[in-house]
Amino acid sequence: MLSNDFDGVKIGLEIHCQLTALNTKMFCNCSSDYRGKPPNTLLCTVCTGLPGALPVLNKRALEAAIKIGLALNCKISNNSNFFRKNYFYPDSPKNYQITQYDKAGGEAIANNGTVETNLGSVRITRIQMEEDPGKLQYEGSITTSSNTLIDYNRAGISLVEIVTEPDIVSPKHAREFLNTIQSIVETIGECDSKLDGSMRADANVSISDGRRVEIKNISSFKEVERALNFEITRQKTIQAASKMETRHWDDVRRVTVTLRVKEDEEGYRYFPDPDLPPMNISENYIDEFRQSLPELPDKRLKRFTKEIKLSEEIARILIRNKIVADYFEETLTHEYNPKLLSGWIATDIMGYLNRNNVEFSDLPIESKALASLAKSVSDSKINDSTAKAILLKSLSSGTTIGDLLKSELDNLVSFDDLPKIIDTVISDNPKALEDAKNDSQAIHFLIGQVMKVTKGRANHSKVKELIETKLK
Amino acid sequence: MSQLSSQFEEIKEKNQTINAYITFSDLSDNTSNGKLSGKTIAIKDTISTAGLRTTCASKMLENYIPPFDAHVVSLLKNQGATILGKANCDEFAMGSSTEHSAFGVTRNPHDLERVPGGSSGGSAAAVAGNLADLALGSDTGGSIRCPASFCGIVGLKPTYGLVSRYGLIAYGNSLEQIGPMAKNVHDCALLLECISDYDNRDATCVNTKKIKYTEHLDDDISNMKIAVPKEFFGTGTDPKVEETVRNTIDKLASEGAIVEEINIESIKYSLAAYYIIAMSEASSNLARFDGLRYGLHTGKSKDWNELFSNNRKSGFGFEVKRRIMLGTFALSSGYFDEYYIKAQKVRSIITNDFKKIFDKFDAIVGPTMPTLPFKLGEKLTNPLSMYMSDIDTVSANLAGIPSISVPCGYSDNLPIGIQIMSSHFEEKTLLNLGSKIEQIRGFDVE
Ligand SMILES: [Zn+2]
Secondary structure (H helix, E strand, O other): OOHHHHOOOEEEEEEEEEOOOOOEOOOOOOEOOOOOOOOOOOOOOOOOOOOOOOOOOOHHHHHHHHHHHHHOOOEEOOEEOOEEEEOOOOOOOOOEEEEOOOOOOOOOOEEEEEEOOOOOOEEEEEEEEEEOOOEEEEOOOOOOOOOEEEEHHHOOOEEEEEEEOOOEOOHHHHHHHHHHHHHHHHHHOOOOOOOOOOEEEEEEEEOOOOOEEEEEEEOOHHHHHHHHHHHHHHHHHHHHHOOOOHHHHHHHHHHOHHHHHHHHHHHOOOEEOOOOOOEEOOHHHHHHHHHHOOOOHHHHHHHHHHOOOOOHHHHHHHHOOHHHHHHHHHHHHHOOOHHHHHHHHHHHHHHHHHHOOOOHHHOOOOHHHHHHHHHHHHOOOOOHHHHHHHHHHHHHHOOOHHHHHHHHHHHOOOOOOHHHHHHHHHHHOHHHHHHHHHOHHHHHHHHHHHHHHOOOOOOHHHHHHHHHHHHO | OOHHHHHHHHHHHHHHHHOOEEEEOOOOOOOOOOOOOOOEEEEEOOEOEOOEOOOOOOHHHOOOOOOOOOHHHHHHHHOOOEEEEEEOOOHHHOOOOOOOOOOOOOOEOOEOOEOOOOOOHHHHHHHHOOOOOEEEEEEOOOOOHHHHHHHOOEEEEOOOOOOOOOOEOOOOOOOOEEEEEEOOHHHHHHHHHHHOOOOOOOOOOOOOOOOOHHHHOOOOOOOOEEEEEHHHHOOOOOHHHHHHHHHHHHHHHHOOOEEEEEOOHHHHHHHHHHHHHHHHHHHHHHHHOOOOOOOOOOOOOOOHHHHHHHHHHHHOOHHHHHHHHHHHHHHOOOOOHHHHHHHHHHHHHHHHHHHHHHHHOOEEEEEOOOOOOOEOOOOOOOHHHHHHOOOOOHHHHHHOOOEEEEEEEEEOOEEEEEEEEOOOOOHHHHHHHHHHHHHHOOOOOO
């Protein structure tokens, strides 16, 4: 697809983000660590909606939502409140969901933010808190199963929903934006996006004439770009093909998700939840979080390019994943060679991991070991290409950098023995010494002779350095 | 046979006529020593009791046994009270006569052909008919005060947030409170002392300083400023009720209280606002009763939608269905602004009006009920006239202020209650005035 095919495209996203750092559910004290647990074992009177049980807000959920709001440059509401979204569905034990609302006196926890990406900034409409429903499960497949099984372990897990303005201009931009959000929530430490189902997105797409289609429940961020590409192509194709058949297009519109969803939105009978009084959030309370906010990716990017002087390209690769950027900074504490270390991490290591489908968190090389490799280069014990070879060998063989480096260094002729060998080579080749004095390129013959005598086991730069002293 | 268990047998016998109880407890020994040791108590069946069936007077919960105690029930047990059983009420507390119960009507001990009021009619009848020393009720729009008035006992609706709602099966949760019911003001004050305890499991519960209400019953009332709103004696008020209540107010004036007639214009909108808010909340609160996890289950259906429909169709009574339908309507898009939002606006106007009155006055006084207890079946076919009987009580729920009903006289051998309202968390004033009324009204409640 040509880039101008996205002219006039406006994309908005709704991102559901589980607050995975919390220990308990949003409105009760049940454990929120539900993954892999036997069905219906993390339940209480509140999250199963027993008559007379009442929800009490988990303060950590509020803290996490405020932190995410601040990180996305939102205004935190001082008088945020909860609403009920009413609908009958078996995954919802109360047959309503506790959520937030932007109308009828509703106030989401955070509003009016912006997120910068390298493809343009995206305004955040609001961030709202809500509870996850339970999970429906089918024996075999949904069509053949005679029973629906319900697991309420997930019911009541804390979520924030991040709603954007339709500022996203292409599917690629959407992907870039999602990566940025992911990196931000991970930096704050409130959402581990690697956990299955911890981040989900809905998208809405409209083309220049204002038609809007929603794509619901896209299961992973990787699929968002693909789904958007498909939807935009489909819309444009239909438009082009049916210019004379406007009515046909209208018919199609009637069955698109958008209309149905719109009707649903109005049918949810939102109203303020009387069990949860509005949250009085003081500016002082918000300030505490503002001050304790960790360095966010865009700030880190600036520091990497301005202070550490990395190239923008390398810096972006590093900050995209908090673990990677943290690892890089850890190596610097052992050996301050940012250029070498950032290059190894961003290209050699990440390239290897991507090719082999390994997560960075599973990287077997400790930051200290990688730093020691860099130090050997700084100390001229080995050269760049030898170091890189050791790194790649360590990655593929699993042998530690320490062991590889040791055998490499053990193999080298010691620095103490080098002057004697060089003296012998020079006395065997007196003419070459004279040539080298006149022609700087001629030194390579002498270096070559030394390497030949030592069978390549001499440190190249050390040899060069020593011969150069003889030329003066 | 111990004295208590022979007494229990007598109560069960009497209950055959009154039908104050839906379920009796197994009368387990309460070894805790406390303020309520030796006292027997009936608990409204909207309040959860661990291991003891809690039906809300509904077929929906006919076999529901809660796995936990409401906070107030734990407090009663700690104070040594003996729980006799679960008191009848209107289904899910929706009614003013206790005629809307899946377990039959409760009869008024003063006249068996008349209603005990509602929705906490079983609780009131149990106390009035000597089937319990004390009772707990719940009051969403008058459900404690109405039956207290009709049965000639004392009933108090606390300030919203004074008593934990944890374990109270919700009808209109922004309006309701659990409250004490007793023969006299002292016992009512004592029971309130025991149940007003901060509970962090109810986010609307307020952590206030504990007050020993029983120690303020004899405080001096001279120079206390009492407002009497004209609106509480509007059309539909039985002249016999008006006369008795006004007599009592005159006696308070002779005791030194400063009485002044006032107007609260907004009160005329209170009934409409109350019913819209209560029904809207109810439509959502009662959504959880789908028969899937607990409650009536009608058997296999073709899908969950049909299952929910069947369970709810069979489980809920007519009045509950009516209120769910009306509440669903009021919250529906297109009607929400006109009904729910407007009702909330009225609510805040009423709340403000009351606030202004309490800047000048200590209490507001009027009748609890506009009429004497009516006959069984009299209003059953006319829901509007049934709703109208809440006209004097609902404003306290809308404003969240405390209110008490104290017997102040009889007409045709039927009891009449006087209602007192005060500012938020000023229950002390209500009980103080109530106690004074007991001294000056010229009769005792046996
Ligand atoms: Zn729970």
